[in-house]
Amino acid sequence: MAFLEITGLSKAYDATTVVDSLSLSVGKGEFVCLLGPSGCGKTTTLQMLAGFVAPDRGRIELDGRDITRLRSNQRGLGIVFQSYALFPHMTVAQNVAFGLEMRNVAFGERCTRVADALELVHLGAFAKRYPKELSGGQRQRVAMARALVIQPPVLLLDEPMGALDAKLREDMQFELRALQNRLQITTLMVTHDQAEAMTLADRVVLMNKGRIEQVDQPFDMYSRPNGRFSSTFLGKANVFDGRVGAGGFVVGDTTLPMGPSDVTGDADYIVRPEKVEFCDHDALVRGHVLARAFQGNHWLFQIKTPIGTMQITQVNHGLPLANNGDEVGLRWAPASALVVNKEVLHEQS
Amino acid sequence: MSRASFALPYWLSAPGAIAILALVGLPLAMTFALSLHPFLPDGSVGGKLTLSNYEQIVSDGYYLAIFARTFALATLVTLVCVVVGVPEAYVLSRLSSRWRAVSIVVVLGPLLVSVVVRTLGWAILLGNEGAINSSLIALGVIDAPLRLMFTFTGVVVALVHVLLPYMVLAVWASLQKLDPATEQAADALGAGHFTVLRRIVLPQVIPGILAGALIVFALAASAFATPAIIGGRRLKVVPTTIFDQFLNELNWPMGAALAATLMALVLSITMIVNAFVERRYKQVFA
Numbered sequence: 001m002a003f004l005e006i007t008g009l010s011k012a013y014d015a016t017t018v019v020d021s022l023s024l025s026v027g028k029g030e031f032v033c034l035l036g037p038s039g040c041g042k043t044t045t046l047q048m049l050a051g052f053v054a055p056d057r058g059r060i061e062l063d064g065r066d067i068t069r070l071r072s073n074q075r076g077l078g079i080v081f082q083s084y085a086l087f088p089h090m091t092v093a094q095n096v097a098f099g100l101e102m103r104n105v106a107f108g109e110r111c112t113r114v115a116d117a118l119e120l121v122h123l124g125a126f127a128k129r130y131p132k133e134l135s136g137g138q139r140q141r142v143a144m145a146r147a148l149v150i151q152p153p154v155l156l157l158d159e160p161m162g163a164l165d166a167k168l169r170e171d172m173q174f175e176l177r178a179l180q181n182r183l184q185i186t187t188l189m190v191t192h193d194q195a196e197a198m199t200l201a202d203r204v205v206l207m208n209k210g211r212i213e214q215v216d217q218p219f220d221m222y223s224r225p226n227g228r229f230s231s232t233f234l235g236k237a238n239v240f241d242g243r244v245g246a247g248g249f250v251v252g253d254t255t256l257p258m259g260p261s262d263v264t265g266d267a268d269y270i271v272r273p274e275k276v277e278f279c280d281h282d283a284l285v286r287g288h289v290l291a292r293a294f295q296g297n298h299w300l301f302q303i304k305t306p307i308g309t310m311q312i313t314q315v316n317h318g319l320p321l322a323n324n325g326d327e328v329g330l331r332w333a334p335a336s337a338l339v340v341n342k343e344v345l346h347e348q349s
Numbered sequence: 350m351s352r353a354s355f356a357l358p359y360w361l362s363a364p365g366a367i368a369i370l371a372l373v374g375l376p377l378a379m380t381f382a383l384s385l386h387p388f389l390p391d392g393s394v395g396g397k398l399t400l401s402n403y404e405q406i407v408s409d410g411y412y413l414a415i416f417a418r419t420f421a422l423a424t425l426v427t428l429v430c431v432v433v434g435v436p437e438a439y440v441l442s443r444l445s446s447r448w449r450a451v452s453i454v455v456v457l458g459p460l461l462v463s464v465v466v467r468t469l470g471w472a473i474l475l476g477n478e479g480a481i482n483s484s485l486i487a488l489g490v491i492d493a494p495l496r497l498m499f500t501f502t503g504v505v506v507a508l509v510h511v512l513l514p515y516m517v518l519a520v521w522a523s524l525q526k527l528d529p530a531t532e533q534a535a536d537a538l539g540a541g542h543f544t545v546l547r548r549i550v551l552p553q554v555i556p557g558i559l560a561g562a563l564i565v566f567a568l569a570a571s572a573f574a575t576p577a578i579i580g581g582r583r584l585k586v587v588p589t590t591i592f593d594q595f596l597n598e599l600n601w602p603m604g605a606a607l608a609a610t611l612m613a614l615v616l617s618i619t620m621i622v623n624a625f626v627e628r629r630y631k632q633v634f635a
Contacts, residue, residue: 085530
């Protein structure tokens with residue numbers, strides 16, 4: 001059995017099912033991201049793990065022990081809140097020491113452990129400051145130190161980077177990953193930011209409407225999304241609605257090439273924007289440029305084609321390859337396209 | 350910015366400032382000036398300046414007792430308001446939005462009724478034949494009626510009722526600013542419910558409690574209608590004594606001196622507490 005085992009977890013508020021029979025196994029030391037749009041149930045799942053919300057059904061087992069009905073203050077999990085929830089009337093050191101006080105750790109040992117935890121997040125010099133006197137990034141580190149100092153079996157992070165600006169967020173992501181690697185602590189993080197999930201997680205749990213869509217390592221999920229939702233939420237994708245025919249994938253009057261596949265009948269055809277290239281002949285589809293946007297390391301094109309508007313990215317080698325309104329041909333390798341079954345709409349149970 | 354537009358805010362605030370000066374500043378100054386004149390045996394106000402009224406206040410046991418009673422009353426009312434109002438505000442802030450709306454009306458209700466009507470209501474409840482005494486006697490808890498009217502206890506009860514909304518509102522305001530996640534954070538770190546309240550919630554609302562306490566204290570020390578109706582002639586406080594000096598004894602200079610003294614005391618207590626709050630909490634909550 002896995003270190004953290006979630007089985008059939010469900011929660012409904014009034015008539016709305018927020019989390020629907022969610023099952024997940026997390027190994028010891030693993031970093032797992034719960035990723036999904038707002039309202040997908042990821043935060044509720046985290047709150048049920050923390051013990052702030054009681055599940056309607058299901059089990060949560062930690063290291064072989066059933067903690068489903070255990071009170072939140074008995075679970076001993078480390079939690080970092082989106083707002084950090086630092087105690088404003090306590091200094092940084094008092095904030096970090098609070099969990100140890102609650103565990104009746106002797107004063108001497110407490111001081112040592114608080115100092116170690118603050119050293120860990122490079123805040124040794126800030127022990128006597130109040131949260132108000134710190135920057136956003138520093139507050140986030142205090143929250144981290146406060147959660148880690150009690151040596152929890154599991155660390156729960158609720159959108160910990162949400163309040164930071166883009167540049168700082170990237171720095172903190174690498175720092176968090178390094179810290180997690182060093183401590184080898186089992187970590188569950190909730191985020192709606194797919195880039196963050198890909199940067200940090202060993203495995204991404206993609207959620208939608210209270211259910212898990214796909215669980216995979218970031219690279220595998222990106223290269224083999226299991227459906228329309230996965231492909232468009234994790235990265236960009238061109239998805240065509242059609243059916244598998246004799247000579248390929250049929251979308252309207254157009255037939256697109258596909259590799260060997262056991263999918264039959266109505267299906268979705270997925271091709272990533274960076275797999276598509278411009279060409280003068282042997283074009284799979286032709287269209288004209290609707291818009292183009294410069295994004296630094298690449299150009300993003302929108303191309304109007306008979307089978308729908310496509311997104312294409314081209315690495316910025318210098319000049320753009322096409323101008324607005326230009327007629328262009330597009331092609332891609334059959335192997336880079338993915339044919340998946342249409343999404344079965346989830347039945348509300 | 351041109352000179353004209355720089356001066357504009359001052360011109361705009363001039364009507365208000367003049368109204369305040371004329372209607373508040375001037376009467377205060379005149380009261381203070383009056384307090385520095387002697388009261389002559391024939392009932393007129395003397396012309397020369399003297400501190401004799403203030404000397405009498407600080408040396409006469411009668412006035413000292415009244416001041417002591419007033420501040421004891423204000424302090425006790427403030428303490429009861431803290432003890433009752435802080436939990437009340439906390440409970441209110443945790444109610445569902447529908448019940449909260451109902452509860453706010455209930456809490457603010459006393460402020461919507463004239464202070465005289467409200468106090469007369471208490472007089473009906475607290476009297477020897479009143480609802481409290483008759484029900485206690487009917488239940489066999491007591492044989493003879495409890496003396497509540499014209500007592501210190503009666504005045505405290507009625508003043509707490511009048512002033513509690515101010516305390517609840519002040520504490521509520523600081524509870525609104527409290528991040529509910531701090532309670533969850535403390536809980537997750539292993540704190541029990543009571544510890545969360547004592548170590549996390551209470552310290553964060555202390556500025557609100559002190560602000561509410563200041564308002565309640567100042568209003569209780571200067572309350573007139575409630576001590577006049579519930580306390581009556583037997584239980585004099587400074588405001589009722591000022592009223593008597595002006596309208597019964599016709600000793601206007603003494604009334605003015607009492608008023609000036611009361612105001613100076615309340616003002617200095619307020620400023621001292623305020624300075625303490627500023628210094629203690631600026632670093633934490635500013």
